[in-house]
Amino acid sequence: MKILIVYFTQTKNTEKVATGIYEELLTHGHEVHIEKIEGITPGILEDYSIIFMGSACHDADLAQPVKQFLEGIPHSPPYKMAGFVTHSTFTGEGGNRERELYDQWAGKCIKSFNQVSQEKNLDFLGYFHCRGSPTPEIADFVHRVILTDEDEWNQYKDEVAKHPDEEDIQRAKEFADTVLLEFRRLTA
């Protein structure tokens, strides 16, 4: 099977996840290509059975180049899609506050993927997200606007700087496996 991983990155967090997915898919013996979004012309997508689409989260949603790319997908394309995102807020797996912050600052990414898959009649095979270390400018924004409590901020800044970490990459690999299973289920 031919699989394409396309991703948008500025500071390489999403690239690390993309590379983990790439390595995992290769172990299954597939023909896997990996490209930054800037290197892709939409026509080549039709050569692939699965597109893994990766994005940094910008302004609480998929980054603009990814949104534009998704808009260009034709109706009922011959390929299926899976999505992955890195973002600098919480994963939503902690308590209510972390869940709210995740929803507010990164939760729209999955909704955008779902919306495109509905509008385009595109089979969406799964979604993965994890944290990614922020740039100093974004960290400053988080401190000023979101985590103004110093204790919360101090805890956050030390933890987020480690991501994506080995555990995130391992989970991304497991995600790639579940996407393959879902593809087989849908095409059986």
Ligand SMILES: Cc1cc2nc3c(=O)[nH]c(=O)nc-3n(C[C@H](O)[C@H](O)[C@H](O)COP(=O)(O)O)c2cc1C
């Ligand atoms: C312009 C800009 C806007 C961002 N907005 C958000 C945001 O709304 N929510 C969030 O969780 N992270 C946000 N981030 C942080 C990035 O999503 C995060 O650092 C991501 O891991 C970057 O991925 P990359 O290294 O692949 O570019 C933003 C980063 C930039 C540069």
